[in-house]
Amino acid sequence: MFIGSKIRLTGIRKEDLPTYRQWNSVESFGRFYNSSPIREESEKNANQLIDDHSDRSYRFAIRPLDTEEFLGVCAIEEIVWPHRVAWLSIALGPDFHGQGFGRDAMLLLVNYGFNELNLHRLTLTVFGYNKGAIKLYESLGFKHEGTYREFLQRDGKRHDMHLYGMLASEVKLLK
Numbered sequence: 001m002f003i004g005s006k007i008r009l010t011g012i013r014k015e016d017l018p019t020y021r022q023w024n025s026v027e028s029f030g031r032f033y034n035s036s037p038i039r040e041e042s043e044k045n046a047n048q049l050i051d052d053h054s055d056r057s058y059r060f061a062i063r064p065l066d067t068e069e070f071l072g073v074c075a076i077e078e079i080v081w082p083h084r085v086a087w088l089s090i091a092l093g094p095d096f097h098g099q100g101f102g103r104d105a106m107l108l109l110v111n112y113g114f115n116e117l118n119l120h121r122l123t124l125t126v127f128g129y130n131k132g133a134i135k136l137y138e139s140l141g142f143k144h145e146g147t148y149r150e151f152l153q154r155d156g157k158r159h160d161m162h163l164y165g166m167l168a169s170e171v172k173l174l175k
Helices: 014-023 027-033 043-051 101-116 131-140
Strands: 007-010 058-064 072-080 085-092 121-127 143-154 157-167
Touching: 007 101, 014 043, 027 085, 058 101, 072 101, 085 101, 101 121, 101 131, 121 131, 121 143, 131 157
Parallel strands: 085 121
Antiparallel strands: 007 058, 058 072, 072 085, 121 157, 143 157
């Protein structure tokens, strides 16, 4: 369930946190991961990745099949159990883009969300300039459901944020 063709999902470990904190200050990580200003993550906030356990959040570290190297993070979060809906997120370290790790992790998350957690709907957002992620999500069967026009400003330009969703009934055979 947590092993793909290139990566595996594990718990996030204390030794992963310094790398995660540093990545947040790197433009190629932070600009794709969230809308917050680029800055090194505080130790307190980073520790919440490990310490914040609830039945509403399932967070994972992304690692290669054969080593303990920390490649990134992904999660199924903000689960609303009465309605069986949740949000997905994923962020790879700056050196790990374009190698198929994100696709593999998303396949595992979708499978876990629908087949283990018995969710009905998975939702995510993506910035309009993140063309690689948009292509990935659409190839997996996520449907574009809306646009938050000019949601954020980066480098003096306004950018849209897109809303994508997938229903359990829409899952195709993902490989």
